[in-house]
Amino acid sequence: MIEIEEMKYKNLSEVKERINKNYEFIQQLESLIKDQATDMEKLMLITLVGYLYSLYITGQYASAKLEKELIAIGNRNIKFLPSRDAKKGRILIVMTVSANVGGHSVLVNNWIRWDNRHQYSVVFTEQEHNKVVEFIRESVDVSNGKIYCLEGDAILKAKRLLDISQNFEKILLFTNMHDTVPILAYGNRNWKIPVFFCNHADFRFSFGFSVADKVLNLAPYDKDKTERYRGVAEGKSVLVRFPNGGQIVGNVEKSGSEKNQKSKEEKKHILAEKFGFAEHEKLIVSAGAEFKYKNIVGFQFDMFVKTLLKKFNGKATFLIIGADKESDKWKRLYEQTNGKGRAIGILPRKYMDELIEVADLYILSFPMIGAGAMVAEKAKVPYLALFITERGMDLYGHNAARTVDELLEKSLDVLNGQSDCYLGQMAKSFGSKEEWSSKWEKVLEDVKEHHITEICPKRLIETQEYVNCQLMQETASDNIETYINSVQINGKVRKKIYELDQKYEMGIFKKDIYENYNEKMALSDKHLKLYLTAIKWIQLKQKGKSIGSYLYKKGYRTVAIYGMSYMGESLVTELAGSQIEVRYGIDRNAQGLHSAVKVYQPEDALEQVDIILNTTNIENWKILENMKEQSIPMLRFDEILGDME
Template sequence: METLANNTLRVWQEQGRQLIPQNFAEFRRLLLQAKDLQERGNYEAAAVYAQIAANYAQLNHCGFFVSQELEQLLVKIGREAITSDVSRKNTSSHQTARNILHVSTHLANIGGISRLMWRWIKQDSSRSHCVALTRQALNQVPENLKEAVCNSQGNIYALGDRSGGIISRAKRLRECAAAADIVVLHTWEYDVVPTIAFANKEQFPPIIYTNHGDHWFWVGATISDAVANLRESGRLLSGQRRGIEAKRNLVLPTILEPAYRKLTRSQAKQQLGIDSNSVMLLSIARSVKYKTVDGVNFADAHVELLQQYKQAILIVIGAGSSNEDWSAAIEQTQGRIMVLKETKDTAVYYQAADIYVDSFPFISITSILEAGSYGVPAVSRYPYSSLACGVLGSDMPGLDGNLIRVRDIQEYTAALSGLIEDEQFRLSLGEATKIKIAQTHWGDNWQSALNELYAHVAALPRKTATLDIIDETSVGEPDVFLPSVNQTNVKTVMHWHMPLLPLPQRLSLWLSLVKKYGFRNNPLNTLMSEKWRSHYYQWRSRY
């Protein structure tokens, strides 16, 4: 067990060194296809292939976190394909800025981007907020976001609810931005619509990119006047690897709903049917974050601890929908490891918890913050030796100084043992964590940080596009570890974006995929346009 992390990291490093050049070669192939289409004036298909390239680079790390060549191509498409000028309807200074346009791709009821957006809009109540969605129907928008926008006297625009593809959506986004004082991007990392829409930056208000996925490759650096990183490790990587100037490279803590206890720990445990004298360890994340490493799964890492402390139990929410087999660990601990499916109703679990344990090998920062908001101390594993890998670990402004980070399983077990044995230390650390989170991530305190961000960005000279830079790759840290986080077949990426292609290119791509992967792996429904595919899946869901 002592060498598990080191052995695993060496394996991941070797895999990364092999996969990064392969991934980069595939990315280049997709980028060249997009460039060829752009040069031939087929801007719609060029934009889709550019988005496929971006999504591929996001899901299959290519040794960089931004592609200047891809950004240059998108700016060219925007300038050549959209010729109409847009007159600014608002030219307010930062002191009077009142109209904010938020841009996102697709929002769900569960997810960090959705929560951050509606909390942002709800908190920033003195301004009017509109939302533009590049790939979502109005009837799919989460109700809490609709309510927050409505209360701010704003509107929600579904840019894809008319016929047309990426270029038409970019045109509509330009129109939406004409009335805004500031544009805030919350888009998915691959979304090329804003970069195309805002290619002529002098026509538009200041643009802030909210860096939700700081460990991913993403598109939009060229058009963004500032990057609002959610944590310090993201800010460092944005400066070092995305070339974001220091004056444009900022930190805005994620906003949280204030968490007030409705139940004592004992009451919450009673409600869950748990012995009030137990010490409850809690972890909440999506199932993919509990990946088995070298045959040792997340549950195995707690067996020795739970065998030593019979009063301790571990509840893991989210892992219940995975295919991981934790039965041996559950049996060895007499059922004191409980695995549940993903749920939105987590408040009672946070209130019952004595200690929060971060998911591993992939972190879940939002869950740590939510646990800390209830006064629950947290422990997270960080097996990396380099600060360059900071984005692969847990950090947030409200956790600084209170989150316990450990290198290996021995330190992890020792830290948890200390918390189990010393109730006073456990309670005092939990309270300190809650106070720091409240001072940083709640209500008026967060609002002050937001007001400073708006003012700073509005006062900056406008960003200009950087041209004629050739992409370079790295097989150092953290790059070599990222292919182990995710690798996705290019066919899967193409299937996701194929509905956006004009019919001739869609048919051509489908035939090439059939030739390479077979008809069975490329059914006829993949030929549907996005509008018809959406109707098709809605119909299937009813039967």
């Protein structure tokens, strides 16, 4: 038996109590909406309530009341009459943001790639152009579509979304759960173009069902839940599987087996050197976000790893991709297994796929199942999954386990050579590209005109809710604190949130109201400094002074730019027509940026340049002490502007 480690909840009764407290907390905040003086204040609070519902487990998966209020706000504030005819064959995908990690952006990418009959464009409600991930850009380009990014408050975004959307025959929503912009837009009484909503995160509350002419569900379990608990009529809810079973399609992120012809042994040798495992021993791999491995009542992934390695006499290495290698749990596992079981953090998709492809066994994350099974199946690697709920179990057949002990037994079967029966048949369940495309075409043809949908949601507290509450509660509170401190919330509402936080023991605010206030003032000070720097720059340009000329006179020819947000990108553009060459940018969020120059992280090895221009408010010495390359001189951009005056 797997040994048990002490956890936050001693039993499921405590978990249910926590779920009900979450629900009561949000209901109390929701009751304040009617008291808000303006539509913008109502919209702010509805957005917050939706965000709370989407992060905390409450058993609530949709809200007719909130969506009706959003539709009413949209109609009061947006005057819209169609002014152009939709163009046949064009589909507009609406996303909140894209990301290099997780399955959401892969789903959008694959949808575009597998549907060759239509032209796809994508509009983002909360992402800037330079942060849209590359593989989405490439797929839209292959489809001959365009990328749009909305700006302004939610009402302005909704107006712009309506204007853009007139050009398309169908609308397809892949938005984040709390996104109110599509409801504000497509709830308009004059909107007639059909809207489809992809239920891509079945375990979360979501906005959008009222404006969906069809809800697209990725699994039978999801379809049933949409109809029974989100309150969508059966005729408006359909099953459309994840294209290509979740494995990314396209040219940018191809797996190792597609990109080169190295044998499995050759690739394993290269990866063994890179990640430090013995290539002559068995390799077990798992991949998933950190929260998917969180220990809950009856299920502890780290203890499973420890027990499996012990029963196999330590003749294997178990790598957990995506798990936080700095957490105490994984450090303890490393020590207890003499380094055989270890978390290796988030990896680029290329390395994640290659490690799965050379593994002797792939174990999907639990308590919450992650992706990777299709990568393993395509590479003919045995894979196993533990199912705590029934969702998706029909796809796995013999590869599924219902208990930790059964998973342990099947894992040992594979490691001892009985692997053929665990190679999987999932690809057949997802169907071919042609089958998927034909199904999607029928769904599209079934809807001719848009109508508002009446939904009748009900609360649900079953196994999935017990599991997800334990996995997500603490992370939800951390994310909510960050969100509340970054948006404009009126004083009365903010005070009420603090009071309810204490009453229901939500754990949102780690500091008192005065400490949080001081931190917000510090953030405001940062924004003020950036604003004043921008003003100084504009004034110098009005006087005909050039940054490029200034740097050239100082003897600089090659530069790097630290801080690649708006200020950094603007400086790249400024210097493009000068005698100064911008070799590269440096930014902590390098992987999420799209820039005209190559962007590195501070800890990367950097090419020598004459000077680094620091466009942030952080002191030079503080930046340099965290950089691998510390010999390159650095100048603060605001000091350069001051010297030019």
